[in-house]
Amino acid sequence: MLSESAQTVTRQKEGRSYYVKFRESWLIHFKWLVYSPSAKGDYCKYCVLFFAKDNSTRTKPGVLVATPFTNFRKATGKDGILTSHEKLQYHKDAMMAGSEFKGG
């Protein structure tokens, strides 16, 4: 009984540290990614700040902008939410607006 529960805790800890390490690498790779503790999810700080200021594409903001990103299993890779977010036109516009805002 005791060893069984200890094993479960160890397994949970290993899973958690793996997960935290994984997330750290996203935050390094995706400079625009921020974690919101109140929303318990991630946002794109540029899109949140600069989306639709003069949005001519009429694209509706999705996950990472209007709603927090919480489906961490779908973060990266083919069709990953983080990787495909970087390719969105409104994200590129927001990044541009962000760099101008900071004065280059």
Ligand SMILES: [Zn+2]
């Ligand atoms: Zn973005």
